[in-house]
Amino acid sequence: MTKQFLFRNMQLLDPRWDEARGGYEVLVEGDTIREVSSAPIKSGGATTIDCGGKTLMPGLIDCHAHVYLVEVGIGRLESMPLTLLTAKASVLLKQMLERGFTTVRDTGGADWGIKEAVENGTLAGPRLFISGQAIGPTGGHSDSRRRTQFKHQAGCHCCDALSFITGIADGVDGVRQAVREQMRQGADQIKLMLSGGVASPWDPLDSLQFSVGEIKAAVEEAHAFGRYVLAHAYTPEAITRGVENGVRTIEHGNLIDESTARLMSERNALMVANLVTYYMMKEEGRSLGLSASQLEKNDLVIEGGLRSLEICKRAGVPVGFGSDLLGKLQVHQSREFLFRAEVLSPIEIIRQATLVGAQVVRREGKLGVIEPGAFADLIVVDGNPVKDLWLFQDQGVHLSAIMKAGAFHKNRL
Numbered sequence: 001m002t003k004q005f006l007f008r009n010m011q012l013l014d015p016r017w018d019e020a021r022g023g024y025e026v027l028v029e030g031d032t033i034r035e036v037s038s039a040p041i042k043s044g045g046a047t048t049i050d051c052g053g054k055t056l057m058p059g060l061i062d063c064h065a066h067v068y069l070v071e072v073g074i075g076r077l078e079s080m081p082l083t084l085l086t087a088k089a090s091v092l093l094k095q096m097l098e099r100g101f102t103t104v105r106d107t108g109g110a111d112w113g114i115k116e117a118v119e120n121g122t123l124a125g126p127r128l129f130i131s132g133q134a135i136g137p138t139g140g141h142s143d144s145r146r147r148t149q150f151k152h153q154a155g156c157h158c159c160d161a162l163s164f165i166t167g168i169a170d171g172v173d174g175v176r177q178a179v180r181e182q183m184r185q186g187a188d189q190i191k192l193m194l195s196g197g198v199a200s201p202w203d204p205l206d207s208l209q210f211s212v213g214e215i216k217a218a219v220e221e222a223h224a225f226g227r228y229v230l231a232h233a234y235t236p237e238a239i240t241r242g243v244e245n246g247v248r249t250i251e252h253g254n255l256i257d258e259s260t261a262r263l264m265s266e267r268n269a270l271m272v273a274n275l276v277t278y279y280m281m282k283e284e285g286r287s288l289g290l291s292a293s294q295l296e297k298n299d300l301v302i303e304g305g306l307r308s309l310e311i312c313k314r315a316g317v318p319v320g321f322g323s324d325l326l327g328k329l330q331v332h333q334s335r336e337f338l339f340r341a342e343v344l345s346p347i348e349i350i351r352q353a354t355l356v357g358a359q360v361v362r363r364e365g366k367l368g369v370i371e372p373g374a375f376a377d378l379i380v381v382d383g384n385p386v387k388d389l390w391l392f393q394d395q396g397v398h399l400s401a402i403m404k405a406g407a408f409h410k411n412r413l
Contacts, residue, residue: 059102061357064322073289093125108134
């Protein structure tokens, strides 16, 4: 018999509303929500969950995370075996779920194996939407080789962790092959590097990476397979090149300007911002191995972070919630709520971490909402997060219950 749970005596927060509402009951059957009602629900076989007046809401969605980037200094992954990488990643996954993130889009590194391990219950963790290897050109953000190292194996899943996470492809045919390989390996979306990055050692932040032809080839192949392309891009030039050539989501986008945001809105593109990683790298990066040049690039993107949220809001560009933290810094995942609160209201940020997140991963109506037919990914918060975003802090201590796919990961009610 399919297990049922009946949630009662709570404030219900569906992010499509402006406030939490009392007087509702929610019936979960199997891995989905069966009924939501403002009248008592009759179900003799259900286990009743008394929420004690706390807030029931959808699980959180982090649309830019890196399960396998288990070190802040990513160069250290070069000497790490895949067995150790997976062991460290399993700890990070469990911690994400304990913070209330029931869905995570991994934007480079996580593969079908760890996704399958989570789905079949071998490892505790959020739903994973994986990109496989993040693909970049020679000398770009995905190219972490030492300058004394001259050869690489493009598109190869090698036996060290760093080669497993990133891929290098050059030319239209090379990009096509690399994209097809990631989709063969089960990628839910394709990650391209279109500008320089903070954590990479050699590329300038404002460098333009991949030609227009290469971008078009990646987008064409992804669409042919029923997938889409997301792109790492900071500057207006890099964002424009991506969006004009079919990229669906822009990652970071800290240096976006008004005209580029209008272009994104016209093309129905989405932004996935992440602020917390830059502040954490500024605070702790040097002690964790980041170089002076990496820290200098980090300073360049901090200033534009909050401004990018305001620019996208004015242009009507949906912005998803991302963290992009590396290694030990991933414990700060939920601090992203607090940084965004400098320019956005709590309900706007909650929508970014639920409704917009569902849009990003193309699961509207299944994630980020509380309605019949949606996945039973739910959290019970010890208070009203619309009035107090601090309830998402402290590693999930303020969450009385965490349910994913109709099963409790945590329940102290």
